[in-house]
Amino acid sequence: MMAGARLTAFVPPASNPSDESVLAPTSGQTAMVGMAGALCGMTSISCSAETAIKLASKMAGDEAAKDPAIVSDAMGELCNMVAGNFKAKITSLADHCMLSVPTVISGDNYVMQAAEPSEVLRVALDFNSSPIWVSLITQS
Amino acid sequence: MRKLKILIVDDSAVMRKIVERALRQAGLEIGEVLEASNGAEALVEVQKGSLDIILSDINMPVMDGLEFLKSLATVEAAKGVPVIMITTEGSEARVVEALSAGAKGYLRKPFTPDQVKERVSPLLVGVS
Numbered sequence: 001m002m003a004g005a006r007l008t009a010f011v012p013p014a015s016n017p018s019d020e021s022v023l024a025p026t027s028g029q030t031a032m033v034g035m036a037g038a039l040c041g042m043t044s045i046s047c048s049a050e051t052a053i054k055l056a057s058k059m060a061g062d063e064a065a066k067d068p069a070i071v072s073d074a075m076g077e078l079c080n081m082v083a084g085n086f087k088a089k090i091t092s093l094a095d096h097c098m099l100s101v102p103t104v105i106s107g108d109n110y111v112m113q114a115a116e117p118s119e120v121l122r123v124a125l126d127f128n129s130s131p132i133w134v135s136l137i138t139q140s
Numbered sequence: 141m142r143k144l145k146i147l148i149v150d151d152s153a154v155m156r157k158i159v160e161r162a163l164r165q166a167g168l169e170i171g172e173v174l175e176a177s178n179g180a181e182a183l184v185e186v187q188k189g190s191l192d193i194i195l196s197d198i199n200m201p202v203m204d205g206l207e208f209l210k211s212l213a214t215v216e217a218a219k220g221v222p223v224i225m226i227t228t229e230g231s232e233a234r235v236v237e238a239l240s241a242g243a244k245g246y247l248r249k250p251f252t253p254d255q256v257k258e259r260v261s262p263l264l265v266g267v268s
Binding site: 059060061064069070073074076077081101 | 158228232248250
């Protein structure tokens with residue numbers, strides 16, 4: 001809504017359906033929002049650097065998206081909204097789960113690993129034919 | 141028709157742009173947009189006077205939206221200026237606290253221009 005785009009499930013290209021780099025984020029930008037309280041864990045969104053710039057362009061305009069700080073800000077805000085709306089939809093969480101401020105990392109060839117995750121839910125969504133991974137990691 | 145002077149308070153520069161765009165897409169005639177990245181900066185802008193409406197995030201560093209809202213009670217220039225809180229969190233308690241402290245409404249992110257119009261337009265009757 002904030003980026004003016006309707007996302008559907010990302011389908012890897014037929015030419016490379018099992019390429020791991022297509023199926024999971026390994027570089028680009030990742031925004032994370034931590035959750036604590038009745039539910040502990042983290043929400044994250046990840047995409048390539050180019051996709052992050054396109055998202056920021058949709059949200060803040062092409063000129064603003066030339067600024068790396070704006071791109072990180074956009075990713076952080078998107079993750080914030082994903083986490084906030086997830087929390088809002090779970091009645092028992094709304095007043096009993098706090099969200100952290102977003103943290104955004106960018107670079108090449110990194111791996112995110114949460115300590116002792118109990119559940120990991122990751123979906124890949126299609127944004128202009130590029131994947132955006134949205135993850136929910138909960139900890140016991 | 142007088143154009144509106146609005147104050148947008150959010151620690152995210154991207155969100156401030158989104159809010160402004162949503163207000164314009166909602167059909168509001170905006171003359172001047174003031175911005176602040178936290179409640180303390182916003183109080184400085186409010187002192188300049190002549191605001192028609194304030195839209196403020198709740199979770200911000202330095203001074204959050206609730207503290208900003210409560211501080212407005214002592215600012216002469218803020219008298220009669222409606223405040224809409226913008227929130228990501230689903231905490232009913234915080235929304236109730238904001239409304240009790242004088243906010244005239246709230247918007248949950250993400251929001252559409254129509255939702256902005258629905259919340260904001262009734263507060264501007266007679267202004268523009």
